[in-house]
Amino acid sequence: MADRTVITFGTYDVFHVGHVRLLERARALGDRLVVGVSSDALNISKKGRPPVYSQDERMEIVASLRAVDDVFVEESLELKREYIVEHKADILTMGDDWKGRFDEMADICEVVYFPRTPSVSTTALIEHIANR
Template sequence: MKTISVHTGRILQTFKHKEGVNENAGVESCDQMKTQLSNFLPTSRRIMQFSNGQAPSPGARVVYIDGAFDLFHAGHVEILRSARQLGDFLLVGVHDDQSIREKRGYPPIMHLHERTLGVLACRYVDEVIIGAPLEVSRDMITTFNISLVVHGTVVEGGSASEVDPYALPKSMGIFQVVTSPKTITSVSVATRIIDNHEAYKKRNLKKKASEDKYYTQKKFVYGD
């Protein structure tokens, strides 16, 4: 993978309550999460630094896959690799923050710019649609000459909409479900971070208590 630096240090602030990142927790608890404003100012040149700068060759089989790609992790890498193997050019749609909130009921941890750069940093990705719509339209398929639309089997969060965003490519016979190689999700990653952070705090509190007890009971080596 290409090297990329993102502001994931905000995770501990975003997930202030452990129950808010529980895989089995309801949308109500997750709705308490808030994303912070981005200090990253994207320019075409800065974005191109993460892109391979290549366009699909004539007659290339363009594969399209979309998603939130929040807290870009190994599961994302593997599904993108699987998708890339189905064609010659991998086009990835990254949904905007508001669309993800409307779809899942809670916002992403990382904002659109960070998630976009995370996807672009993956070696299997050729191009990214920044702020891609949830529904795959005919205009998208025509404009980007999409030959195949794929979707993984690991889906994070539920959708409040009854509209199938892949209805059109399904009707055209260009839709395919790809088995996700890993079951990792952004929520499971965040949960792991919180668990480790809680364990770290408990270990330090225990250490401090031991040190306080030692100094309280400490006797001078030399005395009267």
């Protein structure tokens, strides 16, 4: 059987255990894990603020993890299909906060949504730190 490539995407800002668990679950589905790290510009357009850590720093953090085989910059949510094809992904994984959003990709790969880690949210962590 051919190697199976899994692809996932995220900001991975203020890296926490929820990120680790999601990436490890994604990697367990295949032989190779490729991660699209959202660009600074994409995060500003999605969340109205820049990430705490720069795109390069976030990519370095994600690339250093044993579960991750390759990282690239995700420039646009609308390019998911192109990224999947470019990286020859067999499986797309996302957190279940995106459930249903990428079901149309099922024509080119399997789509898996993972439950989020309870009580862990990057946004909530940033707000907690900012309000101290």
